[in-house]
Amino acid sequence: MTLYIKHMVSLRCKLMVKYELERLHLKYIRIELGTVEIEENITNAVKQELKLNLAISGLELLDDKKSILIDKIKTVIIEMIHHSEDIPRVNCSYFISQKLGCDYTYLSNLFSEAEGITIQHFIIKHKIEKAKELLLDNELNLTEISHKLHYSSVAHLSNQFKKITGSTPSIFKSLGELRKENLENL
Incomplete structure (x- = not known):
């Protein structure tokens, strides 16, 4: 079961x-x-x-079946962005559709109706969360993060980052480093 x-x-x-x-x-x-x-x-x-x-x-x-399907959509996206080494190069809508065996238009309409945001916006929010994590890890520069998350350019990532978080990636990174310094000085 x-x-x-x-x-x-x-x-x-x-x-x-x-x-x-x-x-x-x-x-x-x-x-x-x-x-x-x-x-x-x-x-x-x-x-x-x-x-x-x-x-x-x-x-x-x-x-209920609709709630289960919406949760499956979220799980596919979370696994794709946060738990895989590399985000698939294929179109996200195609990937989600293939993974769940359902028409993407149906999935998209169901998701938007239930969650109040589009699947694409949900993906962007999670990509920005992953970018924040990678910035704070300090192992990759912004160009490498942009490439890893399949953004067309650093500017594209920076624009979406600012829309979602309210700050630029560089300001976010410097605040994170400042917090680490403050914790180390306690």
């Missing part, structure tokens, strides 16, 4: 789900971002208890 869990986006979330499954004596086959495959079907009472326990951790057990 496959269960779908909303907001499951990190290793910490996976560990929390594993803990709750073990607490309820549910044997699982695998735990992935957004999904858990368990060995047997569970009763509604156990499902409700799991749902309540996950909610305490900020996770949500999904029941």
Whole structure:
């Protein structure tokens, strides 16, 4: 039986789900971002208890098909940007459509209706979060970050970065370095 869990986006979330499954004596086959495959079907009472326990951790057990599909879209995007070594070179809409086996127009309309933003805007927000992470890691320069995230130019990345964060990448990076210095001087 496959269960779908909303907001499951990190290793910490996976560990929390594993803990709750073990607490309820549910044997699982695998735990992935957004999904858990368990060995047997569970009763509604156990499902409700799991749902309540996950909610305490900020996770949500999904029941309806549209919510599950929206969560799958988010998971594909998060994995693509944050958990893969390199973002695929293909068009994101094509990648998402192929990964989920659904028409992109349908996915896009469903996502926009439910989330209030487009899939493209969701992707941009996550690419900027990844850029922030890479800037603070201090291992890549802005040109390399721009290339890694498949921006057409550094200017394009900088413009989107400023729209989302309100500051330029260089100001963001210098503030991050200043915070590190202040912490080191405590």
